Amino acid sequence: xxxxxxxxRKKARPTPSGRALCSAAGSSGAGxxxxxxxxxxxxxxxxxxxxxxxxxxxxxxxxxKADSEGGSAGPGAGRLKNVALAALFPCCALLAWWxxxxxxxxxxxxxxxxxxxLDAAYASLLSGExxxxxxxxxxxxxAGFFLTAALALPLAAALYFSPAMERFLRVPxxxxxxxxxxALIPLLILWLGIGEGSKLAIxxxxxxxxxxxxxxxGLKNTDPRLLEMAETIDLTPWDTFWRVLLPSxxxxxxxxxxxxxxxxxxxxxxxxxxxxxAGLGYMILDAEELARTDRVFVGILVIGALGYxxxxxxxxxxxxxxxxxxxxxxx
Amino acid sequence: MAGVxxxxxxxxxxxxxxxxxxxxxxxxxxxxxxxxxxxxxSGCGKxxxxxxxxxxxxxxxxxxxxFESADRPGGDRSGVGRSSVDQSGLVRPxxxxxxxxxxxxxxxxxxxxxxxxxxRTTLEDREGAVREALAQxxxxxxxxxxxDQLSGGMAQRAALARALCRRPDLLLMDExxxxxxxxxxxxxxxxxxxxxxxxxxxxxxxxxxxxxxVILADRVLVMNAGAIVDDRAIDLPRPRRWGQPAFESxxxxxxxxxxxxxxx
Ligand SMILES: Nc1ncnc2c1ncn2[C@@H]1O[C@H](COP(=O)(O)OP(=O)(O)O)[C@@H](O)[C@H]1O
Ligand SMILES: [Mg+2]
Numbered sequence: 001x002x003x004x005x006x007x008x009r010k011k012a013r014p015t016p017s018g019r020a021l022c023s024a025a026g027s028s029g030a031g032x033x034x035x036x037x038x039x040x041x042x043x044x045x046x047x048x049x050x051x052x053x054x055x056x057x058x059x060x061x062x063x064x065k066a067d068s069e070g071g072s073a074g075p076g077a078g079r080l081k082n083v084a085l086a087a088l089f090p091c092c093a094l095l096a097w098w099x100x101x102x103x104x105x106x107x108x109x110x111x112x113x114x115x116x117x118l119d120a121a122y123a124s125l126l127s128g129e130x131x132x133x134x135x136x137x138x139x140x141x142x143a144g145f146f147l148t149a150a151l152a153l154p155l156a157a158a159l160y161f162s163p164a165m166e167r168f169l170r171v172p173x174x175x176x177x178x179x180x181x182x183a184l185i186p187l188l189i190l191w192l193g194i195g196e197g198s199k200l201a202i203x204x205x206x207x208x209x210x211x212x213x214x215x216x217x218g219l220k221n222t223d224p225r226l227l228e229m230a231e232t233i234d235l236t237p238w239d240t241f242w243r244v245l246l247p248s249x250x251x252x253x254x255x256x257x258x259x260x261x262x263x264x265x266x267x268x269x270x271x272x273x274x275x276x277x278a279g280l281g282y283m284i285l286d287a288e289e290l291a292r293t294d295r296v297f298v299g300i301l302v303i304g305a306l307g308y309x310x311x312x313x314x315x316x317x318x319x320x321x322x323x324x325x326x327x328x329x330x331x
Numbered sequence: 332m333a334g335v336x337x338x339x340x341x342x343x344x345x346x347x348x349x350x351x352x353x354x355x356x357x358x359x360x361x362x363x364x365x366x367x368x369x370x371x372x373s374g375c376g377k378x379x380x381x382x383x384x385x386x387x388x389x390x391x392x393x394x395x396x397x398f399e400s401a402d403r404p405g406g407d408r409s410g411v412g413r414s415s416v417d418q419s420g421l422v423r424p425x426x427x428x429x430x431x432x433x434x435x436x437x438x439x440x441x442x443x444x445x446x447x448x449x450x451r452t453t454l455e456d457r458e459g460a461v462r463e464a465l466a467q468x469x470x471x472x473x474x475x476x477x478x479d480q481l482s483g484g485m486a487q488r489a490a491l492a493r494a495l496c497r498r499p500d501l502l503l504m505d506e507x508x509x510x511x512x513x514x515x516x517x518x519x520x521x522x523x524x525x526x527x528x529x530x531x532x533x534x535x536x537x538x539x540x541x542x543x544x545v546i547l548a549d550r551v552l553v554m555n556a557g558a559i560v561d562d563r564a565i566d567l568p569r570p571r572r573w574g575q576p577a578f579e580s581x582x583x584x585x586x587x588x589x590x591x592x593x594x595x
Binding site: 243 | 386387426428430432436437438439447448450452477479493497
């Protein structure tokens, strides 16, 4: 809906038909979601869009100028365009979903319309059930994730420093790496039951290798010229690790953590689908057994959205870290 | 202070399927406290020689060793710069090394880069030593800058400051001013000559600028194809000036030696 308001505003300025477009979109938006957003966009256009409209022929950089004079607090035209572009597909999909439902193309029992899914989300939000399942899944994934990081990062450092250890562990590690974690679920359930233990094990298995391998890669890709320099200033191995190896491999480590988190999340939901009494994966399975497709959709959307949010957060963190460490340019 | 003794040093590299004799039985001795320039065509083995002296490379045969000797008379000791002697009786000089590239840590400020180089020294006033070294190379105001905020020349000066702040007794410099503009180069040459006369240290300096070698060094070693082909004392009085007749004739003489060697 953010997208709609942006697009409407942009369109509204250069062409007088902009308002017509927005009102048309507004009237067609019956869902509480899309409708509200479009309408707010329309209001903005009407009240603020007009003055810059008159000046446009005299302004050479009209997009930017219109933005600032229109008083829309915010990003420049370029960024606006990127946001709009990124939001285009989800919005179109939503619209198509809604329209297909309305035109009775989709079977409402198999694919309930967006409004119904929203109602189901609202209901499970009110009952606290959504929050409970989400919290349980998140708690599992964070516990597993930190456990994995605590295992994989020191092991990566150890293998970097000890070639003998690397040779010793290469075969078993390769064996575990190549085996899909989901293939181990039956065994894990037999060994650890369907409690938290088996779920933690799945997460660790799924996220260990991206974290571990990226960390090793980061360490190995440290500029050997800097390590030589460290040698000429008599730096101890300890200092060399903290001051040279670690900062230089940090971006790679963070990339590994980011990929590992995505893997944990996916593997956990899989594990919860197979054997669990709570969590988002269980919630989906439970809803399916009760033929509550609306709740299945709620589960899927929450899983996807949370995964996306955490990934975006980690990716921003990685970019910030690179800037903070001045790693963009090397010399 | 440490003198350097290189004896029978040889090193062969494999590069692209064929062998390269980077060093071919190199022998020379550098008196403690002297300033020696090493000149020669690129690829003749200068950097390889320095890497062996700095202990970054294992020789195929021969060795580079250090020896402790009496201080140069008149030099200011000020309690720093003494080589340590380990259990096996080998002298380990405090090294100041300047590579062809600055090799600064991008994630530390210039000041932190220098402080890191002092971490394993016994120096008392580290912040003071860092400030002094930065001032000497004209980077007094850039201690808090990050390396990626410096120009190439400034980064190289920061690397010089990092080598100097350690109060080294052996300073190895690999084409230290090659990347600098001509004016900065003259300025830093003068500064280096001044630092060397006020503090005793042995300096080995690779340069492709014969004038720079003549203006700075007591002695010039000419290398060609992995071997020392000429060894010339420069006994011009200090401070030296560009354009002096004695300076110019020495410069021309050395240039001729190098050019002759390439024809052979
Ligand atoms: N690590 C290496 N591997 C292979 N060949 C090398 C290596 N280091 C130097 N060489 C070769 O040794 C020769 C001398 O190199 P170098 O000492 O860097 O020359 P200079 O510093 O005088 O320009 C060159 O031919 C170079 O190709
Ligand atoms: Mg070289």
